[in-house]
Amino acid sequence: xxxxxxxxxxxxxxxxxxxxxxxxxxxxxxxxxxxxxxxxxxxxxxxxxxxxxxxxxxxxxxxxxxxxxxxxxxxxxxxxxxxxxxxxxxxxxxxxxxxxxxxxxxxxxxxxxxxxxxxxxxxxxxxxxxxxxxxxxxxxxxxxxxxxxxxxxxxxxxxxxxxxxxxxxxxxxxxxxxxxxxxxxxxxxxxxxxxxxxxxxxxxxxxxxxxxxxxxxxxxxxxxxxxxxxxxxxxxxxxxxxxxxxxxxxxxxxxxxxxxxxxxxxxxxxxxxxxxxxxxxxxxxxxxxxxxxxxxxxxxxxxxxxxxxxxxxxxxxxxxxxxxxxxxxxxxxxxxxxxxxxxxxxxxxxxxxxxxxxxxxxxxxxxxxxxxxxxxxxxxxxxxxxxxxxxxxxxxxxxxxxxxxxxxxxxxxxxxxxxxxxxxxxxxxxxxx
Amino acid sequence: xxxxxxxxxxxxxxxxxxxxxxxxxxxxxxxxxxxxxxxxxxxxxxxxxxxxxxxxxxxxxxxxxxxxxxxxxxxxxxxxxxxxxxxxxxxxxxxxxxxxxxxxxxxxxxxxxxxxxxxxxxxxxxxxxxxxxxxxxxxxxxxxxxxxxxxxxxxxxxxxxxxxxxxxxxxxxxxxxxxxxxxxxxxxxxxxxxxxxxxxxxxxxxxxxxxxxxxxxxxxxxxxxxxxxxxxxxxxxxxxxxxxxxxxxx
Numbered sequence: 001x002x003x004x005x006x007x008x009x010x011x012x013x014x015x016x017x018x019x020x021x022x023x024x025x026x027x028x029x030x031x032x033x034x035x036x037x038x039x040x041x042x043x044x045x046x047x048x049x050x051x052x053x054x055x056x057x058x059x060x061x062x063x064x065x066x067x068x069x070x071x072x073x074x075x076x077x078x079x080x081x082x083x084x085x086x087x088x089x090x091x092x093x094x095x096x097x098x099x100x101x102x103x104x105x106x107x108x109x110x111x112x113x114x115x116x117x118x119x120x121x122x123x124x125x126x127x128x129x130x131x132x133x134x135x136x137x138x139x140x141x142x143x144x145x146x147x148x149x150x151x152x153x154x155x156x157x158x159x160x161x162x163x164x165x166x167x168x169x170x171x172x173x174x175x176x177x178x179x180x181x182x183x184x185x186x187x188x189x190x191x192x193x194x195x196x197x198x199x200x201x202x203x204x205x206x207x208x209x210x211x212x213x214x215x216x217x218x219x220x221x222x223x224x225x226x227x228x229x230x231x232x233x234x235x236x237x238x239x240x241x242x243x244x245x246x247x248x249x250x251x252x253x254x255x256x257x258x259x260x261x262x263x264x265x266x267x268x269x270x271x272x273x274x275x276x277x278x279x280x281x282x283x284x285x286x287x288x289x290x291x292x293x294x295x296x297x298x299x300x301x302x303x304x305x306x307x308x309x310x311x312x313x314x315x316x317x318x319x320x321x322x323x324x325x326x327x328x329x330x331x332x333x334x335x336x337x338x339x340x341x342x343x344x345x346x347x348x349x350x351x352x353x354x355x356x357x358x359x360x361x362x363x364x365x366x367x368x369x370x371x372x373x374x375x376x377x378x379x380x381x382x383x384x385x386x387x388x389x390x391x392x393x394x395x396x397x398x399x400x401x402x403x404x405x406x407x408x409x410x411x412x413x414x415x416x417x418x419x420x421x422x423x424x425x426x427x428x429x430x431x432x433x
Numbered sequence: 434x435x436x437x438x439x440x441x442x443x444x445x446x447x448x449x450x451x452x453x454x455x456x457x458x459x460x461x462x463x464x465x466x467x468x469x470x471x472x473x474x475x476x477x478x479x480x481x482x483x484x485x486x487x488x489x490x491x492x493x494x495x496x497x498x499x500x501x502x503x504x505x506x507x508x509x510x511x512x513x514x515x516x517x518x519x520x521x522x523x524x525x526x527x528x529x530x531x532x533x534x535x536x537x538x539x540x541x542x543x544x545x546x547x548x549x550x551x552x553x554x555x556x557x558x559x560x561x562x563x564x565x566x567x568x569x570x571x572x573x574x575x576x577x578x579x580x581x582x583x584x585x586x587x588x589x590x591x592x593x594x595x596x597x598x599x600x601x602x603x604x605x606x607x608x609x610x611x612x613x614x615x616x617x618x619x620x621x622x623x624x625x626x627x628x629x630x631x632x633x634x635x636x637x638x639x640x641x642x643x644x645x646x647x648x649x650x651x652x653x654x655x656x657x658x659x660x661x662x663x664x665x666x667x668x669x670x671x672x673x674x675x676x677x678x679x680x681x682x683x
Binding site: 379 | 483508517521538574
């Protein structure tokens with residue numbers, strides 16, 4: 001057993017049991033049995049966790065000593081444009097008095113709810129059949145302090161911001177947990193914004209579970225804007241019922257090691273998922289993104305658009321898989337992954353995969369990685385643009401496919417701005433906005 | 434205006450141009466014709482400054498300046514314009530943005546102030562109307578989703594706005610129906626001026642019914658094998674390229 005595993009076990013033993021104990025116990029035992037994922041595990045082959053495994057982790061503290069909402073480094077939505085903000089510090093919920101009251105979104109503590117109405121919450125903790133590939137989620141289930149349960153009950157226009165603040169030392173770990181349930185016919189926009197206080201922060205092992213009931217609509221963002229020394233392991237699960245629509249944006253702009261996964265289940269007919277990923281490798285950042293979309297019912301539709309940019313000595317990995325289960329006829333899926341290398345030391349690995357067990361399906365995938373297109377560059381130069389402007393313009397254009405999909409215009413421009421500052425020729429790029 | 438002497442060039446290690454000599458004076462329209470693979474497009478790209486095309490011999494002067502020592506962007510700002518045979522699509526880069534950036538780059542090089550945004554838009558609208566292009570193209574990405582004919586019109590639109598001294602049009606007529614051909618020809622003719630010159634690279638004679646050239650050259654095997662006036666184009670149309678090539682051998 002490695003040091004990390006031992007330290008997580010010690011944390012497990014030290015904690016006080018709560019109403020979720022049976023589920024937590026089961027998850028912890030399984031996690032301890034499986035251990036940390038290693039390179040030999042299919043979806044972890046690009047990310048080496050050995051140095052992480054050699055560390056001892058303590059539980060990160062619930063530190064509400066600062067008003068984090070007042071100074072996030074990246075403001076995605078102006079305060080007056082938001083439905084509200086919930087700030088989680090190291091995965092801990094704010095005191096009930098600090099929770100906003102919203103028309104159309106009920107905000108609850110998972111722990112509190114598990115005491116009074118365990119049934120309503122237990123169903124979100126059913127261990128997945130592929131839990132072996134999701135060991136960090138098992139650990140999250142065992143160790144999360146408290147979590148946020150959002151129930152969307154009607155159409156809500158203004159976005160709700162969940163600010164995940166990670167604060168403390170690198171030898172600590174936090175396990176933020178969020179459940180978002182959208183009731184039939186409801187709609188909302190939820191922005192999960194991950195930040196750290198300073199460059200170094202506790203390991204953040206976060207999990208978000210989204211359940212969309214019939215005809216619900218959700219636009220969900222997760223934005224990693226963490227410090228340059230931060231480690232983020234984030235898993236997102238989406239379960240969609242008939243007629244529901246989900247638009248999901250994953251934007252990776254920060255951190256040292258970021259592992260981001262998306263597991264989407266189009267479980268009933270007529271569901272639709274649009275997933276967008278913008279992965280920005282910068283300095284020596286390691287960014288590993290794994291998407292698995294399962295079409296389990298007829299007439300389901302998914303679109304995955306990923307744009308990866310790697311500069312300096314960064315490495316970006318984008319693995320995506322579409323599974324069409326038997327009987328999921330007329331499934332319609334597209335995977336488009338494009339990578340742009342901006343330095344000779346940078347590396348991008350993309351791997352779109354398809355696993356089809358049904359007839360009459362439409363599944364397309366494409367992956368390209370390269371430097372700036374010489375034909376495009378020559379065209380712009382031949383019109384008199386100087387080289388730097390032409391290159392910057394092409395980089396900017398490369399990102400457009402993801403950015404233009406965003407409905408929250410302030411989030412788009414804030415993300416654009418943050419992203420541009422991490423690219424070469426950032427001063428020039430600002431002119432194109 | 435343009436003087437090409439003994440120009441030879443290689444593309445991907447293969448010799449494509451093999452001693453081209455050509456002189457174009459201000460006020461003239463020259464047509465360069467020739468069979469497929471004769472080096473017409475390579476010549477156009479070399480003149481515009483494509484870097485992966487390696488010049489192995491010869492010289493080119495443009496208004497007395499050594500063209501080959503200038504970078505592509507410098508050539509453009511000095512007044513050279515290439516209308517592409519296959520204009521590339523650049524999604525995400527707005528068509529009008531590019532036009533404006535191109536015009537301002539040229540003005541800046543000439544020591545002129547940047548164009549006023551309002552005046553610029555008025556100019557673009559006027560030229561688009563002239564080229565019979567829908568204003569919908571204003572908001573599109575560069576050539577994004579344009580048909581072949583629309584791309585060619587867009588090339589001529591750019592040319593009209595940039596008002597180059599020397600326009601090299603690489604098969605701007607190919608893929609156009611007769612109406613579009615007329616529009617494009619009108620655009621090219623509107624640029625005819627004693628101070629400017631036009632080089633038309635074309636495979637067919639039909640463009641030359643609308644844009645009457647002063648001189649016609651036949652490029653074959655990477656060199657100009659025959660020159661004449663517009664009657665040469667008509668003869669080529671009648672007798673084919675083999676006729677020139679055979680008569681040369683004989």
